[in-house]
Amino acid sequence: xxxxxxxxxxxxxxxxxxxxxxxxxxxxxxxxxxxxxxxxxxxxxxxxxxxxxxxxxxxxxxxxxxxxxxxxxxxxxxxxxxxxxxxxxxxxxxxxxxxxxxxxxxxxxxxxxxxxxxxxxxxxxxxxxxxxxxxxxxxxxxxxxxxxxxxxxxxxxxxxxxxxxxxxxxxxxxxxxxxxxxxxxxxxxxxxxxxxxxxxxxxxxxxxxxxxxxxxxx
Amino acid sequence: xxxxxxxxxxxxxxxxxxxxxxxxxxxxxxxxxxxxxxxxxxxxxxxxxxxxxxxxxxxxxxxxxxxxxxxxxxxxxxxxxxxxxxxxxxxxxxxxxxxxxxxxxxxxxxxxxxxxxxxxxxxxxxxxxxxxxxxxxxxxxxxxxxxxxxxxxxxxxxxxxxxxxxxxxxxxxxxxxxxxxxxxxxxxxxxxxxxxxxxxxxxxxxxxxxxxxxxxxxxxxxxxxxxxxxxxxxxxxxxxxxxxxxxxxxxxxxxxxxxxxxxxxxxxxxxxxxxxxxxxxxxxxxxxxxxxxxxxxxxxxxxxxxxxxxxxxxxxxxxxxxxxxxxxxxxxxxxxxxxxxxxxxxx
Numbered sequence: 001x002x003x004x005x006x007x008x009x010x011x012x013x014x015x016x017x018x019x020x021x022x023x024x025x026x027x028x029x030x031x032x033x034x035x036x037x038x039x040x041x042x043x044x045x046x047x048x049x050x051x052x053x054x055x056x057x058x059x060x061x062x063x064x065x066x067x068x069x070x071x072x073x074x075x076x077x078x079x080x081x082x083x084x085x086x087x088x089x090x091x092x093x094x095x096x097x098x099x100x101x102x103x104x105x106x107x108x109x110x111x112x113x114x115x116x117x118x119x120x121x122x123x124x125x126x127x128x129x130x131x132x133x134x135x136x137x138x139x140x141x142x143x144x145x146x147x148x149x150x151x152x153x154x155x156x157x158x159x160x161x162x163x164x165x166x167x168x169x170x171x172x173x174x175x176x177x178x179x180x181x182x183x184x185x186x187x188x189x190x191x192x193x194x195x196x197x198x199x200x201x202x203x204x205x206x207x208x209x210x211x212x213x214x215x216x217x218x
Numbered sequence: 219x220x221x222x223x224x225x226x227x228x229x230x231x232x233x234x235x236x237x238x239x240x241x242x243x244x245x246x247x248x249x250x251x252x253x254x255x256x257x258x259x260x261x262x263x264x265x266x267x268x269x270x271x272x273x274x275x276x277x278x279x280x281x282x283x284x285x286x287x288x289x290x291x292x293x294x295x296x297x298x299x300x301x302x303x304x305x306x307x308x309x310x311x312x313x314x315x316x317x318x319x320x321x322x323x324x325x326x327x328x329x330x331x332x333x334x335x336x337x338x339x340x341x342x343x344x345x346x347x348x349x350x351x352x353x354x355x356x357x358x359x360x361x362x363x364x365x366x367x368x369x370x371x372x373x374x375x376x377x378x379x380x381x382x383x384x385x386x387x388x389x390x391x392x393x394x395x396x397x398x399x400x401x402x403x404x405x406x407x408x409x410x411x412x413x414x415x416x417x418x419x420x421x422x423x424x425x426x427x428x429x430x431x432x433x434x435x436x437x438x439x440x441x442x443x444x445x446x447x448x449x450x451x452x453x454x455x456x457x458x459x460x461x462x463x464x465x466x467x468x469x470x471x472x473x474x475x476x477x478x479x480x481x482x483x484x485x486x487x488x489x490x491x492x493x494x495x496x497x498x499x500x501x502x503x504x505x506x507x508x509x510x511x512x513x514x515x516x517x518x519x520x521x522x523x524x525x526x527x528x529x530x531x532x533x534x535x536x537x538x539x540x541x542x543x544x545x546x547x548x549x550x551x552x553x554x555x556x557x558x559x560x561x562x563x564x565x
Binding site: 015022024030034038039042043047050051054055063067070074075077136151155156179183186 | 220221222223224225226228229230231232233234236238239240242243244246247250319321335337348350352365371412419470474475476477518536538554
């Protein structure tokens with residue numbers, strides 16, 4: 001997010017790399033990086049773990065970024081992919097919170113939690129949420145953790161393919177192939193269960209996936 | 219609707235604030251500024267002189283060489299520069315180093331849509347060379363560095379469509395401290411010590427191996443650890459993306475960081491000796507007193523100008539050839555550059 005230059009006395013140079021380089025000798029300049037990207041990072045983190053853990057994870061992400069800022073690739077003009085990568089690293093340390101939040105989202109849908117449902121309904125206004133969520137939840141949960149990171153950085157973090165490659169430090173071709181594979185998996189019919197369309201079967205599938213998330217086996 | 223769009227629609231949105239992360243960061247920034255200047259262990263004058271003799275000798279007989287053409291190799295020039303640097307340090311004078319950072323910013327190009335400035339030259343209509351500079355005085359014993367002067371970021375040379383550059387600059391910087399295009403930059407005198415010892419380039423400035431090969435090994439290990447720390451993918455993916463060579467990483471550091479220029483003479487000399495052992499650096503021009511060394515990767519070109527006689531790194535430049543060309547930009551103008559000059563100073 002570009003700061004409001006008209007109201008802010010803090011100078012704004014053209015790109016993040018200039019600010020980070022300047023912050024190596026003038027540390028307070030790094031606060032401008034924070035102001036530019038905190039909204040995007042916070043929105044992404046909260047969508048992955050819910051609001052309760054967000055403060056801690058976002059704080060840690062920016063502290064790590066500040067301490068490691070001299071390792072930022074100064075050829076990159078935007079720090080957002082780098083920050084998202086750091087946040088993703090920290091999110092990995094909170095697999096249980098991720099799983100709990102995922103379970104809460106699913107439960108909110110299934111159980112009709114008014115507050116959460118309100119959020120879901122507002123964000124899902126343009127399609128039939130009931131059908132689509134029921135179909136997508138278990139399929140997303142069944143993805144590998146590496147695929148889920150790419151999926152969520154793309155769909156919830158609003159990063160481009162190139163930015164995801166930077167954030168995860170993987171080749172852009174890997175990002176393309178993973179998203180292609182993810183798209184095919186999510187578009188495919190739901191995995192067969194003993195009782196098709198049974199809520200219990202879907203829930204069981206999610207629980208297994210959650211255990212995998214928690215223990216890092218996926 | 220594409221299934222990925224459907225996933226996008228699932229994103230929950232919560233009311234969150236950023237006060238706590240902001241407070242935490244500001245506390246950390248304040249804490250970092252209160253850190254005392256750590257003293258750097260110094261080699262004795264005798265040891266430095268002995269090392270200078272040793273390195274000078276190696277200049278004429280570098281490892282694996284039999285004399286002759288190797289005398290004009292990049293490693294020979296780097297070792298010679300290191301030896302001169304040590305000899306100067308033995309003399310024990312305080313030194314003022316001025317470091318100018320330059321960056322070429324393109325206007326009207328394909329990557330200048332969200333912001334008025336980009337880096338791709340092909341298709342751009344104008345360009346501006348930005349500058350900022352700082353001066354540091356290193357004490358005669360090399361144990362402290364004082365930041366003595368700072369000239370704010372400002373516009374230098376303008377190339378191509380001057381009106382477009384001015385419009386872009388003024389719209390972006392006009393209301394900031396930088397000001398409009400033709401505003402004279404402010405120069406201030408901070409006059410305060412800086413903490414260089416705590417700096418975290420791959421080999422810490424306060425604790426480094428004296429042996430060049432050990433230094434190079436430590437640098438390689440440090441950059442690999444940094445890459446793995448920053449990485450978030452699987453081990454195999456990390457290994458592939460962390461394929462930067464030591465030479466590339468060291469040249470990149472020289473072109474983008476002031477730290478190697480304000481380190482102790484011993485650190486700088488060892489750095490150059492280690493760089494001399496790294497692979498892939500060749501001599502572009504060895505005729506003049508200032509020698510031009512280059513290192514090229516698949517997407518970047520580094521150009522290092524050193525003065526072996528003076529023991530100085532004159533400039534370090536970084537360009538990305540993938541950005542194409544713009545005929546209005548003078549040939550040889552890099553994307554980034556650090557240029558230095560030194561002068562005797564009072565302690």
